[in-house]
Amino acid sequence: VQLQASGGGLVQAGGSLRLSCATSGRSFSSNVMGWFRQAPGKEREFVAAINWSYYTTYYADSVKGRFTISRDNAKNTVYLQMNSLKPEDTVVYYCAARTTWGTLASMPDTNEYHYWGQGTQVTVSS
Numbered sequence: 001v002q003l004q005a006s007g008g009g010l011v012q013a014g015g016s017l018r019l020s021c022a023t024s025g026r027s028f029s030s031n032v033m034g035w036f037r038q039a040p041g042k043e044r045e046f047v048a049a050i051n052w053s054y055y056t057t058y059y060a061d062s063v064k065g066r067f068t069i070s071r072d073n074a075k076n077t078v079y080l081q082m083n084s085l086k087p088e089d090t091v092v093y094y095c096a097a098r099t100t101w102g103t104l105a106s107m108p109d110t111n112e113y114h115y116w117g118q119g120t121q122v123t124v125s126s
Contacts, residue, residue, distance in 0.1 A: 001025045003117030005095045010123045011085055019080040021095030021117055026052075026076055032098045033078040034113060035069060037091040037122075044094065046108035050078060051101050058107055085124045092119035 007019040021033065034049040048059045048069040057069055068081040078095060096113035106112050 001097055001115045003095050003097060003115055005093065005117040005120045008093060008120030008122045010125065013085060013087055013124055013126050015085050015124070016081070016083045017085065017122060019082065019093055019095075019120060019122075021078040021080075023076045023078070023097070026097075032101050033069075033071065034096045034098065034107070035078075035080045035093060036096060036110065036113075037089075037093045038119070039091040044110050045091075047093070048080060049101075049107050056101060058104055060108070082122070085122075087124050087126045089122060090124045092121050094119045 002024045004022045005019060007017060009017060011017050031052050032049055035047040036044045037047055038044040046060050047063055048057065048067055050057045050069045050071055052071060059067065066084045071078045095117040097115040098113045102112065
């Protein structure tokens with residue numbers, strides 16, 4: 001499974017961006033897709049996840065109501081629509097894949113994700 005993240009860029013506070021994660025070679029081992037983000041010197045932080053088959057979604061509290069994760073099965077692509085962006089959203093965003101949905105408590109665990117894309121930088125100016 002290969003993941004290719006894109007869509008990052010520079011935006012003013014309050015603005016919007018949509019990140020994309022194109023997948024290739026998808027199989028049962030990548031039934032769940034997630035977005036994470038990481039600031040320099042900090043641990044990778046869970047943002048959102050979605051199940052390919054059942055459209056189940058889950059969000060971190062910090063982005064709930066502002067970010068929306070979605071997927072296009074025909075394009076094998078997962079999106080992260082980010083609205084009302086804040087300067088603290090300025091970090092590198094990564095997409096990742098895991099086999100099963102599991103428990104909600106396991107969602108932020110990076111060890112549960114077996115495939116990772118390269119990061120895409122999001123910069124929000126104040």
